[in-house]
Amino acid sequence: MIRKVLDFRWDVMEKRRLMAESRSQSNRFNRFYSRTYSVGTGQVETRILFHTHQIEKGLSHKDFRPGFGKDALRCLAIALEQLRGDDPRYEGNEVYRMALSALHEYVRRHQTLKFDLSYMQSMFSNELWDEVLSCEDKAAGSETILRESKLANEQDTFARIAHGRYAVREYSSHPVSSEELLKAVALSMKTPSVCNRQPTRVHIVLDKTVIQRLLDIQGGYRGYPTPPALVLVSSDLRAFMNHTERNEPYVDGGLFAMSLLYSLEYYGLAACPLNAMFDKAKETATRPLIGLPDYEVPVMYIAVGHFAEESTVCRSARFSAERITTVIK
Structure with a gap:
C-alpha cells in the first residue's frame, strides 16, 4: 500500500513538472521563432x-x-x-x-x-x-551529380561521402528492395542513444499508393514523382523515464536518421530527408496508414530511390564552422 501511495505521488509530481517545463519551453519558442513580421x-x-x-x-x-x-x-x-x-x-x-x-x-x-x-x-x-x-x-542554386560518381562509395572515405551527400528528390525507375534498406538500417545501429535504450523505430513503406497518400499529408514533396521507397523514423516513448527526457525522442531519432542518411549514401542509394513535425490532424491521418502505435512519435521521413544517370540537386551551401561555433577557453 505504501509503495502504491509513493508511486502515485511521484506520478502526480512528474506530471506537474512535465506540464510546467513544457509550458516554459513553449513560451521560449513562442518568444523567438521567426514569424512573417519578425524583425530581428x-x-x-x-x-x-x-x-x-x-x-x-x-x-x-x-x-x-x-x-x-x-x-x-x-x-x-x-x-x-x-x-x-x-x-x-x-x-x-x-x-x-x-x-x-x-x-x-x-x-x-x-x-x-x-x-x-x-x-x-x-x-x-x-x-x-x-x-x-x-x-x-x-x-x-543547383548542381548536377552523376550516378557513376556514387559507384565506389563503399570504398570511399567518410569525409568524401559526407561532403558528397545531397538531398535527391527524383530517382531512377528501378525499385528499392527492403533488403537494401535493411542493410542501411543495420549499418546505422551504432548510433548512440540515451543510456543505450535504443528508442528508434524504422517503418519502411514500398507501396507507392500508400507512399503518395503519406506524402500528400506531409505536404512538402509536391511536384515530384512518387519515390520508390519511404522510410519513417520514429521514437518509442516507452524508452524514456522522466519529464527531463521529453525532448530525447527527437534527439535520439534525429541522430539515428542522420546515420541512416549516411548509410544510404554509403550503399549508393539516393535519399531526401523530409519533415515529420505534424500537427494533430496530420498525425492522426498518418498513423493508420502505417500502423504507427500511439506510443511512437514520428521524427522524420526519408524518401529513397536509386540514383538516376543524372540528378539535379539543390546546392544548399552550409554556414562556415566559425559562424556557428563558440569557443570557451
Whole structure:
C-alpha cells in the first residue's frame, strides 16, 4: 500500500513538472521563432534561407517550369532589404550571399530561355537587382551529380561521402528492395542513444499508393514523382523515464536518421530527408496508414530511390564552422 501511495505521488509530481517545463519551453519558442513580421536579424535570416531553398528546389526540378516561385521571390525581396538595413556588414553575410547566388541562377536560367523577367525585376529595388545580376558566388542554386560518381562509395572515405551527400528528390525507375534498406538500417545501429535504450523505430513503406497518400499529408514533396521507397523514423516513448527526457525522442531519432542518411549514401542509394513535425490532424491521418502505435512519435521521413544517370540537386551551401561555433577557453 505504501509503495502504491509513493508511486502515485511521484506520478502526480512528474506530471506537474512535465506540464510546467513544457509550458516554459513553449513560451521560449513562442518568444523567438521567426514569424512573417519578425524583425530581428536571426528571424529575418531564417525567412531568407527558407525562401532561398524554395528557389533552389524549383531550379533542381528535372522538368523546369519557367516563372516559378513568384511568392518566394517577393518574400526574398522584402527580407533582403530588411537584412540590408539591420546588418551593417550585410555584404559579407553568408545568408545574404546564398540568396543572391540562388537569385542569380534563377535570372540566368530564365534569360537563357529568353523568358520575360519583368515581373521579378519589379519586386526588387534597383540596387538589389544590380547585386543579383552581378553576383558571382556559387553558394546556392543547383548542381548536377552523376550516378557513376556514387559507384565506389563503399570504398570511399567518410569525409568524401559526407561532403558528397545531397538531398535527391527524383530517382531512377528501378525499385528499392527492403533488403537494401535493411542493410542501411543495420549499418546505422551504432548510433548512440540515451543510456543505450535504443528508442528508434524504422517503418519502411514500398507501396507507392500508400507512399503518395503519406506524402500528400506531409505536404512538402509536391511536384515530384512518387519515390520508390519511404522510410519513417520514429521514437518509442516507452524508452524514456522522466519529464527531463521529453525532448530525447527527437534527439535520439534525429541522430539515428542522420546515420541512416549516411548509410544510404554509403550503399549508393539516393535519399531526401523530409519533415515529420505534424500537427494533430496530420498525425492522426498518418498513423493508420502505417500502423504507427500511439506510443511512437514520428521524427522524420526519408524518401529513397536509386540514383538516376543524372540528378539535379539543390546546392544548399552550409554556414562556415566559425559562424556557428563558440569557443570557451
